[in-house]
Amino acid sequence: MYAQMVTSEGGKARDEMTPEERAFQDRIDRGERIEPKDWMPEGYRKTLIRQIGQHAHSEVVGQLPEGNWITRAPTLERKQILLAKVQDEAGHGLYLYSAAETLGVSRDELTGMLLAGKMKYSSIFNYPTLTWADIGAVGWLVDGAAIMNQVPLQRTSYGPYARAMVRICKEESFHQRQGYSIMMTMARGTPDQKAMAQDALNRFWYPSLMMFGPSDKDSVHSAQSMAWKIKINTNDELRQKFVDQTVPQARFLGLEIPDPGLAWNEEKGGHDFSQPDWSEFYEVLKGNGPCNAERMEARIEAWEDGAWVREGLMAHAEKRAAAHAAE
């Protein structure tokens, strides 16, 4: 889940709504798609900008931990697959910024807010990729968690966001399979490789559970986002689904999930599991995670070092346009 703790605003009880707001909510309740030129409440627009923007930023920052291993990928085939995957992430960023632009905010404005620390990206990308097995774990667990959230978002109420999600989900499922394929090779490899695979699972398990965000069953923001169908499931529902899906996959790999409290609960038809350390989650969100400083530095540097390129190409385009007009 690449959007965490998105605050929604402007939620109202039905009897406080204006006739326009009521008609809007009725459209959503009937399952209609909202399109860019349709009337929408200001709160709906702002909440979506926050959520889509955070999602886009996550795709862009998410290039970094995986990009960290492109130059060290162990075979030509693995290198090509990883490059293609990271390229997909940049492409997802592009669709999502484009979806956000239909709500009246430019990509540059959103980037400016990210670089100024006014917008977030997913907490998961502040964890380091220390071994090649981490690339497997990121694909398997991180993309696996993202898919949990993004599959239902294909039915989200905002048309451009829902359509971007359809394409993104297709690619993400390929990403998850490539991650699992790396884990399988490692788990069945030499003792060193198996140890790397277990270590990667140990380090990425709880940060992956954190991706869904803290429990939001009592959150007013989540209730409003769900009423608007910007959010489809609660964080706890998605986390449970993720755990239930992942446990047998880990077993198949012969790896152990680092949770002594993990047990099948027949009554609820799902696993009981331990919560991650939420104080760590809040520290990471505040910017104190293992790689927050490095990730932001890398993005700021790319933006600042790239300024002359963007300006140069704009200046050239303007010269061309002027020459064309003079003809």
Add this chain to the structure above:
Amino acid sequence: MPALPETTIPADAVLFETLLRVGDSALILGHRVSEWCGHAPTLEEDIALANVALDLIGQATLWLGLAAEIEGAGRDADALAFRRDAGGFRNLLLAEQPNRDFAVTVMRQFLFDAWHAEMLAGLAVSTDPRVAEIAAKAQKEVAYHLERSETLVIGLGDGTPESHARMQAALTRLWPFTGEPFRGDATDAAAAEAGIAPDPAALEPGWSARVEAVLAEATLTLPDTARFRSGGRSGVHGEALGLLLAEMQFLQRAYPDARW
């Protein structure tokens, strides 16, 4: 063209060496371009750079795969890529030059693409059908690489004073490496003789015409320095290649018994 060798190089050795030369250049430049991942000036450039890197590494996989097959010593493309030391690499020195800034990256790409397109056109009519087949596939990709790098060289050369100055500095820096692709040795002569690959010197007029036209449109000045740097063909590289390989080959070297 250099004098033909007195003793004939075995045909397979000529083919193997020719494949390493074209394959290693694609691999090393692809690796360099992949270093940009996540750090490009725009998201579109992140995507385009990854695309170029992917194409080049894909081509390297095909060239080195065929080289390993010709060699018949039980190696595969990965063994050639990850288990040779710098002295065994046959890439052009231009391909291994570090990225530095975006100007050097773009200029390196353009100078390389302009050669690569000519080279592949020659390889596409190789007497060896396996070579011709790989070249024909690569040609389509490289036509796009060249279109993109040309557009960027022109846009940035004729952009702002800063972008112009950076592109001019990049051109000056890389210019000494642009003679090497066209100076063949005995192996190249034998490959040309057998119709496996084009004569390197024959590619130069087409390259020069293209480069001069694009640089003129980019308002850049051709450096008057000598295009004298070479060594790639005989495995004498710059210091930077050793570091690149140390990074690229790390896992295969550290865990020689592992399969990935």
